[in-house]
Amino acid sequence: MAHRTRQLPEHTEESDAPDPSRAADGEAPPDLRIRLVPKRHTGRAFAAALVGLALAAAAWSVVTNPRFQWDVVGQWLTARTIMEGLLLTLWLTALSMAAGVAIGIVLAVMSSSKNRLLSGAAAAYVWFFRGTPLLVQLLFWFNMSAVYPRIVVGLPFGGPELAAFNANHVITPMTAAFLGLALHESAYMAEIVRAGILSVPQGQIxxxxxxxxTRLQTMRKIVLPQAMRVIVPPTGNQTISMLKTTSLVSVLAIPDLLYSAQIVYSRNFQTIPLLIVATVLYLVTVSVLTLVQSWIERKFSPDGARERRPRTGARTTALDRRLP
Amino acid sequence: MTPEVLVRAEQVHKSYQRNEVLKGVDLEVRRGEVMCLIGPSGSGKSTFLRCINLLEQIQHGRLWVDGELLGYRQRGDTLHELSEKEQSRQRADIGMVFQDFNLFSHYTALENVIAAPMIVRGESRAAAVERATALLERVGLGDKLHAYPRRLSGGQQQRVAIARALAMRPKVMLFDEPTSALDPELVGEVLDVIGDLADEGLTMIIVTHEIGFARRVADSLAFMDAGVVVESGRPADVIDAPQHPRTQAFLSKVL
Structure with a gap:
């Protein structure tokens, strides 16, 4: 086998500066170019070949196994009912995430309070909602009307009531799903935001x-913007995780992406193709979110990635959003 | 007519748990005066500065700036702690420059300087930018307006920090070892800026280890040790003819 030789880029020989080695006695300089024969990685090549073979075999079986029924997959992939399910999944993800982040920030600020009751309450909240399975929480919310048949707005301990609702009407499956997902998420977000706040050096404060x-101004203008650098990456992961976790709400008979697929295959018995449809759509959505995530992460490191670009006076526009 | 006293400390005590850091500090700084505080590490100089800026709460004594009692309102013989808003207003009038700069790392140099005037004083953006630009030019950083702190040398960062404090038009400036975190070759540029401010008649309290600088710019010098002011007076007197043995011992080591 002929060895490949590779020419490495060299320093230009034609530089104007006098070369002391050459100037000395007019002799030709020693040839220091590198004609490289890279060392071989036999084990690595072997492993790659093995993995390649396995991938090819898997792909071949997926394509040729008729029981995957790719034609059925293609037929349902963009079906209206599936698309509506996907939309509901996205909607539920966005709503629960937004509420989870908002409550999480409040909890994080509470837990940094010097008042023991405030920080203790935040800790207890996190302990409870992180310590129980989401599925159990969802079922609890769904059956809330069994514990509190009437939901009352008014003063506690038997005070006057301003408004009362029938829990069966208020806690629809969708509210139960939203409450379960959002409250569970907020416990995780609280920890993420707390870590972000703690990452800002005391000197800044x-x-x-x-x-x-004031403390509030410091929090809003100085601490939180800097904490974002630490908060954003895991929040992106949480969002992606939330998108997949919403499939749990299928137990509440909410027609999200998974349950919509289940509805279809309970009628036409095409279980595998419809699960593939759901899988493909989850994968596509997660991939898009991953791209969005890396874009946002770049945006939130203003003194890192962005500063290398040439900048003009227009830079100050970014500040307008942050200062009053 | 003697110039009025701008900063007055009377028997200031501060302790952390059992550890008493300030054991009765008495000090007076007149308007327009530059006072340098020197002394060994751990003598309480920095803690004292932080007390003046209400970053620390004192356990005994009184502090006044411009005739106003700091941190409290006196009613009869009881002290009522000021609300957060009132404390913030007092702090806004007292400029502070830290040893480790503490520039806001998510803001450019210019944004660092305009932030507090806009957020705290509610100044318009245009006015804040105009003044910030002038201040940054004055400290020699007119070409670094849009640089983030991470891209600035320590000396440049400290000069931005000085401009940031000046932007609030403070009654008094407190410097907490402003050159201690700097590479030796960058100390000069920061001391030059502080020296210029001294010439302009800004009231300043400077905690420093630069004895030569203190002798040059200070109107008065106070030597602190173990939580009290041991000796104070004109810089030349204290440095060249220290009266107290502890001052003599300290100066013999650093000079």
Whole structure:
């Protein structure tokens, strides 16, 4: 076998600076170019061949096994009922995530409070909602009307009532799903936000305080924007995870992506093709979200990735969003 | 007519749990005066500065800036802690420059300087930018307006920090070892800026280890050790003819 030789880029010989080695006695300089024969990685090549073979075999079986019924997959992939299910999944993900982040921030600020009751309550909340399975929480919310048949807005301990609702009407499967997902998520988000806040050096808070900023101003303008760098990456992961977790709400008979597929295959018995449809759509959505996530992450490191680009006076527009 | 006292400390005590850091500090700084605080590490100089800026709560004594009691309102013989808003207003009038700069790392140099005037004082953006630009030019950073702190040298960061504090038009500036975290070759540029401020008549309290600088710019010098002011007076007197043995011992080591 002929060895490949590779020419490495060299320093230009034609530089204007006088070369001391050459100038010395007019002799030709020694040839220092590298004609490279890369070392071989036999084990690596063997492993790659093995994995390649396995992949090819798997692909061949997937394509040729008629029981995958790819024609049925293609037929249902963009069907209206499936698309509506996907839409509901996305909607539920966005709604639960938004509420989860909002409650999570409140919990994180509470847990950093010097008041023991506030920080203790936040800790207890996190302990409870992280400590129980989401599926159990969903079922509990769904059956809430058994515990509280009437939901009352008013003063506690037998005070006057402003409004009362029948729990069976208020806690629809969709509200139960939203409550379960959002409250469960907020417990995780609380920890993520807390870690973000703790990552901001104390000196930043001291400097803001020395300039006369109140605690709230410091939190909003100095701490949270910097905490975002630490908060955003795991929040992206949580969102992606949430998208997949919403499939649990199929137990509440909510027509999300998975349950819509289940409805179809309970009628036409094409179980495998419809599960593939759901799988493909989950994969596509997760891939898109992953792209969005990496874009947002780049956006939230203003002094890292972005500063290398040439900048003009237009830079100040970004600040307008952050300052009052 | 003697110039009025701008900063006054009376018997200031501060302790962390059992550890008493300040054991009765008495000090007066007149308007327009530059006072340098020197002393060994752990003598309480930095803690004292932080007390003046309400970053630390004192357990005994009184602090006044411009005739106003810091942190409290006195009613009869009881002290009522000021609300957070009132404390913030007092802090806003007292500039502070830290040893480790503490620039806001998510803001550019310019944004660092305009942030507090806009957020705290509610200044318009245009006014804040105009003044910030002038201040940054004055500290020699007119070409670094849009640089993030990470891209600035320590000396440049500290000069931004000084401009940031000046942007609030403070009554008094507190410097907490402003050059201690700097590479030796960057110390000069920061001391030059502080020296210029001294010439302009800004009231300043500077905690420093730069004895030569203190002798040059300070109107008065106080030597602190073990939580009290041991000796104070004109810089030349204290440095060249220290009266107290502890001052003598300290100066013999650092000079």
């Amino acid at each position: 001291r400097a803001a305080s020395a300039l006369g900023m």
